[in-house]
Amino acid sequence: MIRPEEWQPADGLKLETNAMRAAIEQAGCLALMAGPGAGKTEMLAQRADFLLRTGTCRYPRRILAISFKVDASSNLKERVQRRCGKELASRFDSHTFHAFAKRIIDRFRPILTGTDALDPDYTIGGHRIDRKQITFSDMVPLAVQILENSEIARNAIRMSYTDVFLDEFQDCLDEQYKLIRAAFLKTSIRMVAVGDTNQRIMAWAGALEGIFQSFAHDFQATSLNIYSNFRSKPRIRRLQNEMIKAMDPKGAIPEEELAGEEGTLELRHYPDCQSEAEDLADRIASFINEEKIPPSEIAVLMRQQPSQFGAPLMAALTKKGIPYRNEHDLQDITTQPLTRLIIDFLTVLHDDHAPDAWQRLMYVVSEFSDPDNPNDQSSYWQRYIATTSRTLKSQDDYQTNLENSRVFAINFIERFGNDRVRALSPEYENANRISEIWNYTWEKLNELVAAESSIEMALKTFYNDQVVRILTVHKSKGLEFHTVIFMGIEEETFWSKNESGSAENRCTFFVGISRAKERLILTHADYRERPHGVRMWSESRNPQEEYLGYTEGLEG
DNA sequence: TTGATGAAGTTTTTT
């Protein structure tokens, strides 16, 4: 334990003045505005280190961090563990809004009465069933209701935490803010909200306007700004800065601070989407093969519908054998413990040299093994796998016919036992969820087997993230890449119905261009294929002229 | 059957 005055940022990192100030604030609430690449996650991790290491968050009380997405929430948890170690980080709870709401519902469920009453084994599904099932959109309002009606519930939450972190706060929805208020308003809990109003791209889904001002008012928070950007090279930053001038003039940075010729910025114009696709595929191939950029550091962004707007590019990439992933096709089950168990089991059956899969599999199998049961020791499981593998390989079509493997996987899971499957994750209390994940896993395997030459190859690519990522701008929020190709920036793809829609479009464009670290390529085409044939789009309209007009060094 | 007209959707996360 050290005194607050003695604290220095963990791992020898330096924080700029306002980030440092935010990290060591002990008195009140903060609203921290920080642009792209300012190191918001790092600041929060350092603050967690400060609070825990100095005892400002006094044992046994904890820190709560609330994010929107699972991966954002686990990234933050991971970063905190890296900065202050697992021991202290065990008092850092990182949840999504939904996970936080579900914990409140599960803990104080009896408080819900009348039409909202729920059975203990309630499930979450596509529609509401009285007492039995709620939907995702019911979760936050039900938690709000519990907190508003029960002092016991409110106090239990408030006693647990000294500090609360709110990430990507500019996209906080109405209901979510109600939950924050119901839980923490008029308490001594220190709240820190972090975000960037220039990246507010969820207003159409109900993200509140002026949320930072409301927060600053409701929680009497001090407002701070961070202006640095450690992500993008100067050429790309100058484009971002030009947009900031239009969106929020006070946030713009003097030009002399953005001098330098590092980074690449290109605007490319094509007659049609076919030549666009061919050229981009060529260039992506050369980034990967000649420049040795890892495929996962290259992203193709578009405003909407990657499976439609990205179709010609994906076809061209396939033709060149460049691995890619359309993030919109994918049900993300790769982190599911049940999925990992199945994939690891099949991997050791098909591949004799898969030490990682073998180790993970043995770990899971032995974790809850019964020491008194001779059929439940690692030696038993090793023999079982060896025998199963031999039997599988004695079948002629085992390399391509997934059905054989499926039969053995079912047998394995039966031996492994339902209880142990259920123990793999809290979600698996719900039997429907288990069969849902089981089905998704086989669906995805089937797809991969169809695309690859063998089951062994399909298993190898199951977790493969060494791929070019194709995604919407919305999905890219919070991510960064060496090379970003922002495809199809024609005015026609940035439709909007009203004035606030165009403001949000500007934010969407800003999020897109601020994902790039080293190279940003913007493309537009005169003709773009749509489902019902080729359509001509006006050549007279200049893409996003408003922002690009100034950029002298643009080619193409 | 065809064309004309108008409304709704497009961008997302979540145990």
Place this chain on the structure above:
DNA sequence: ACTTCATCAA
């Protein structure tokens, strides 16, 4: 801005 779907009139 453009697609898709429903509805109605010819």
